[in-house]
Amino acid sequence: RTLLAGIDRFFAADVRFGRRPYTAEALTELRAETAPDPHRPTYHFSPPANWLNDPNGLVYWNDRYHLFYQYNPGGPYHGTIHWGHAESDDLVHWTDRSVALTPSLEGPDRDGCWSGCMVVDDGQPTVVYTGADGRKQLPCIARARDDDLAAFEKHPGNPVIESPPDANLYATEEWDAEFRDHEVWREDGTWYHLVGSGIVDEGGTVFLYRSPDLTEWTYAGTPLVGERDETGGIWECPDFMDFGGEQVLAVSNLDSVIGFRGSFDGDTFDVDRQVTFDHGNFYASQSIPDGDRYLSWGWIREDREESAQWDAGWSGALSVPREISLDDELSIRPAPELSALRSDHESVDERSLDPDDDNPLADVEGAHLEFDLDVTLESADAFDLVVRASPDGAERTVVRYEADGTLTLDRRDSSQSDAVATEPQSIPDVPGSDPDRIRLRVLVDASVLELFVNDRTALSSRIYPTRSDSLGVSVRARGGRVQVHSLDVWTLDSAM
Ligand code: FRU
Missing domain, CATH: 2.60.120.560 (Exo-inulinase; domain 1)
Structure with a gap:
């Protein structure tokens, strides 16, 4: 693993000089090289080569849908996570763009740019993501430098939250605390921010923060804590959907995505009932509002041995965009735009x-x-x-x-x-x-x-x-x- 991490670091340094496998051109070539694999999906998004896990930073901006994803340019395994990037003007056909976020050699994301979301702050698309650094996972932000969302400027004050709240959090051999993944939205001039975590002896949770400007955050408690035996000890990838009269919170609990329907009053999420979005390999889902629907993507993980993934040269796929709406019941279906491929x-x-x-x-x-x-x-x-x-x-x-x-x-x-x-x-x-x-x-x-x-x-x-x-x-x-x-x-x- 140390050797692999070393190789990753070598590649990570390489990106600064624009060499493969990071640039749009290189990635497009790599995609063509791995295309003959008979297991390669052709209308589900998968990485051009190497590794993909969670969908990240979904946004409709400048007449295009942008999809970012957890990407390891070093190979088809999880390590040195960057943000890969693709865009589409119809939600169906995707074009590879250059890698958008790279771990800094020194800094709070030196071991990886982990999952997060995109918000538009005063006309400027801004990423909120988890920086992985040694034993720490902490929130970082990066602002778009251009309208193509090709490059991002990391905030010099990262991490924007110095440490997790003083709750009884899990420490592991690797991590001081599980504290990662970000759902951010704005209401009445205030930014709301949920971070995934878990409280020992209780269960998975999301921590709530509020901010006037995305950089100064005030901790505001736990809107919801799950029962460990029912919904898992740790929650990742919080995904909040607001359907007006009702709200839905989806989280990933190291096994699957679980959803809560209920109401969020700005402090507390009152659960009415639980919903299951998917009963299979779907994980780490993320959604964005799109008119009167939400669009949601999840990672559909591999189910073959690692050696087969190495041989294939790529790993991981995303679901098709799913349309989520709420009347009496939650409805989940493939986005109708997909019929363009028929x-x-x-x-x-x-x-x-x-x-x-x-x-x-x-x-x-x-x-x-x-x-x-x-x-x-x-x-x-x-x-x-x-x-x-x-x-x-x-x-x-x-x-x-x-x-x-x-x-x-x-x-x-x-x-x-x-x-x-x-x-x-x-x-x-x-x-x-x-x-x-x-x-x-x-x-x-x-x-x-x-x-x-x-x-x-x-x-x-x-x-x-x-x-x-x-x-x-x-x-x-x-x-x-x-x-x-x-x-x-x-x-x-x-x-x-
Ligand atoms: C979920 C996850 C996130 C984390 C990311 C790292 O699959 O573990 O919690 O941010 O992947 O790649």
Whole structure:
């Protein structure tokens, strides 16, 4: 690890002279070099090469969406974290930009520019991020030098908060305290700032600070402390959404993203109920307001061995932008803009499907597909959608909806490699008004899979078929009849 850190530092120094793998040109070349990997998604954002984790600093600025992300230029592993950068004018097609934030050789972010957000302060986009330095994690800010958000000037007074509040925080072998990731917004002339953390013997928490100017912060307590056994001991990546009458706070608890619905009065967050945004590999989500919706992205982590990630030369993908809105229920679906990528289309008319019927999707195949289907289990025990199937069926991934309301992603036969995760992932009690009926939207993008269920929750995952002909799809009724109300499949074009 020390050797790797040394190599990282060498690269980190290199960036000052504009050499690869940091510049937009170099990154675009690297993306082309790693493109032949069959597990590389083409419409989900993934790093040009090397490592990606959390989405950061999302902002719509100067007619463009900007996406930053935790990036290690040193290789496909977590270390010496920079902020990678891409931009889009339609939320669908992304262009690589040069690396935007680099750890300083000396300073409070010398060991990494960790996760954070972007706010616009008096017309100037400003990043609030975690500086990692030795045993410390502390908030730093950096102001945009130009309208392309290509370069940022770090505030000379960083870190802008000198130490975590005097609460009973976790100290580990590595860290004095877990105190990181930032959600900042402005209300009535005051900046509000949530930092993720956890209180020993209590549970995950967010600390609240207020400021008139983003640099002088006053500690204002803990709006919410979770129960460690229920929602985890440490919260990272706080993400606050304000829907007017109601607020939502999402946090990542070292395992998954959990959401709280309730009300925030400026001091305290009163929880009404908990929501699950995603039941799979989705992590460290971040959202931004966009008209009357929120757009949210999360990191969909790998599920294959590290050595396979080294061989591939890249690691990590982001979800597609998800549209989150709140009426009575929280709704979660792929941003409608994605339909711009649709090309070949196959649809099945309203029909009933019996267990011994021929596969109505026998003509469809692909590794980059979108499904939108609406079915009712009449007398059936279950309905299966099978994707990435080899002609002999030896490799296949099964999405199964059962009459007891469980949706399962069965990955046992997804890959013939034994260096990948195979455990099933499931949504135990699918939310919806009619338990027999399900609307499923499924995005298949090489190794990335996202399932959206009844527009109410999601499950994202990773699969690694080994065979180039594992492209088949099918639908099947099990143990009885299924009514298909609608079933559409599109091939999706590349977004990069
Ligand atoms: C979440 C996280 C954040 C941290 C970042 C470091 O995945 O651990 O808490 O800021 O990643 O890369």
